[in-house]
Amino acid sequence: MLIAHAERYVALRQALGFKLREVSMNIRAFAKFATARGDTHVRVSTAVDWATQGSSPNVRYIRLRDVVQFGRFLHAENPAHEVPVNLFHFTRRRRLPYIYAPEELEKLVEAANHLRLTYPLRREVYATMFGLIAATGLRVSEALNLGLGDIMPGGILRIRNAKNGKSRLVPLHPTAVTAINRYLEARCQMAVTDDHVFLSAGGRRIASSTVGSTFHRVMRLAGIAPARTRKPRIVDLRHSFATRALVQCPTRREAVARHFVALATYMGHTDIASTYWYLEATPELLTDIAAAAEALIATTEGI
Template sequence: MKEAIDNFLTYLRVEKGFSENTIAAYRNDLNQLTSFIKEEAARRGSIPPWSSFDRQAMLNYLLDLRQRNYAATTVARKVAASRSFFSFMVAEGIIKTNPIEEVHSPKIGRSLPKPISISKVRLLLEQPEKLSAPEAKRDRAMLELLYASGMRVSELVSLNVADVDLAGGFVRCLGKGGKERVIPIHEGAVLAVKEYIDKNRPRLTHNDEQALFLNRRGDRLTRQGLWQILKGYVKSANLEDKVTPHTLRHSFATHMLSGGADLRSVQELLGHANIATTQVYTHLTSEHIRRTYEKSHPRAK
């Protein structure tokens, strides 16, 4: 069983160009499916081959997930991972048919992104200025760059120093599927990154590490490290909103559209393959317009 999963993950990495984070999610979901099959098999005394896994077995697995109170979104993701895995095995000739082709994912409503207001973004970005440690200048540069570019957190922590062109005012990053895009950044973000690179990054580096953002050991900062840093600043800013690193990406998109940017340009900046993914932000700007209208129009009061 493990060999089949490893071959599938290699296919996702090499042929589909999926990121390591996506592959890790697939691995976790498929390992959980394997554990369930082994637990069921233990009652019968033998572990069956993948070829014997059928629709009823998948329905039993879904029932087990529901009994464990998994959210509908999580169950839907696990079904999608399993469907892709079995489709791969059909293509490889390991099994004849996909046993879960007719198994439907739970219906889930599309949740809207939750941005924060421009004033709250400004307050959050001001927090590192209150500290004098070298890490504070790094943090200011990170937060400024996140909001200026709308990058995903994984894209930000993957940046090398050479990926930022301060003179040209742009950053080059690799998005999902290894697709490169060039994003312009405003002067304020350029100055914050320049100050960090020139004055503070040398105090953090201890080797030839090429990563733009470093931790205290001089190694590349991780997504988890950035998350912990952000939580500290959210707390010091007394923001009651639930703010995650992705919140600044949502806020970037919403504020750009509210400011008059066209949808296609925002799609390119965010690196969305499908414009429908970007369109979700138009719902937020429409709601803002509706609230403004109801507050301002004399007949709407």
């Protein structure tokens, strides 16, 4: 019975537009666990026991959080279902990004052009992809999912079904347009049926794991931050774009508001708080904030 309820719950929420990739796995796993115990309804004790099997405090929190939502859904239909209280604490610490200097980005693209030629388009693929992410702040998945039809006239990228199912248009700088057009000239000579812009050796969409390992190889070739214990990541290209954009933000209050909204929209943030997080990413931004706060306090005291 619980397994059928789980499938109905997942199907209903997905029909409403939620992807529920991890949530669906958790709900189905819980339903199987509870059914194996002989439960026909959501029970607090069973939910806690199942969540406790998680590998870390955060995993246990997420497991029980998903069951709490599932329990509320079923309890609304039948009070015999119990609604657990989440006993676990979630601690989220976002790792501060590595901000690439402009000369490091140049080295990165140049190093990609010296990769071992395991297939004809490999160097052009990675040099263009890494340069595009750095110039636009795209998520890696968004770059990998680009189709030829998503390169629109006028230097516009169409990002379809990105994070949280959102889509958006991303205008490109003229230099990025030149680079992508140069790449497409070589790309369109490939005799493949796959529509993806960036192709693997097999002529298909590149796996995220392959991009990650290739990026680390390019980083070594470029000699970027070799002494760091925590190596810069490919996602830091996106972070670098955001922080550089904020450094150029005007200081007038109304201009700052417009700048933040524009950046959040450009990067595909669903919550403006995701954009605010970048304020703490560079010393320049924190210095500007402190100076603005001091100026505001001085003005207030003079009133």
